[in-house]
Amino acid sequence: MIALIDYGAGNLASVRKALIAVGASPVTPERPDELESASGIVVPGVGHFAATGRIDAAWRAALRASIARGAAVLGICVGLQWMFEGSTESPDTRASRGAEAVFRSTPTALTQSSTTASSERASAP
Secondary structure, eight states: OEEEOOSSSSOHHHHHHHHHHTTOOEEOOSSGGGGGGOSEEEEOOOSOGGGGGGSOHHHHHHHHHHHHTTOEEEEOTHHHHTTSSEETTSTTSOOOOOSSOEEOOOOHHHHHHHHHHHHHHHHOO
């Protein structure tokens, strides 16, 4: 079973469609203990890291247990950030602490110069 975690912040419909398009039959568990039979878990997300605060202690424990038993896990956007210790975007939001790293926001100047460089390359003859 591929479990698609719904914590109220994410692109659930799009991720479900993508999984179905590649032949998977995703299930959205209602309780953390339902992850025990999942061979794969997808933690979607879009927006601000604080949204992952809705993943409560019971879900965090079930996800960590699934990872420990070898379930494949895919985190998308803030769902990926959640797999680590946290994010500077919302330092008080608890993450899974599955990996020893903290996501840091990209400095605005770097983001703007990267976007400008991309735009310049795209418009070059």
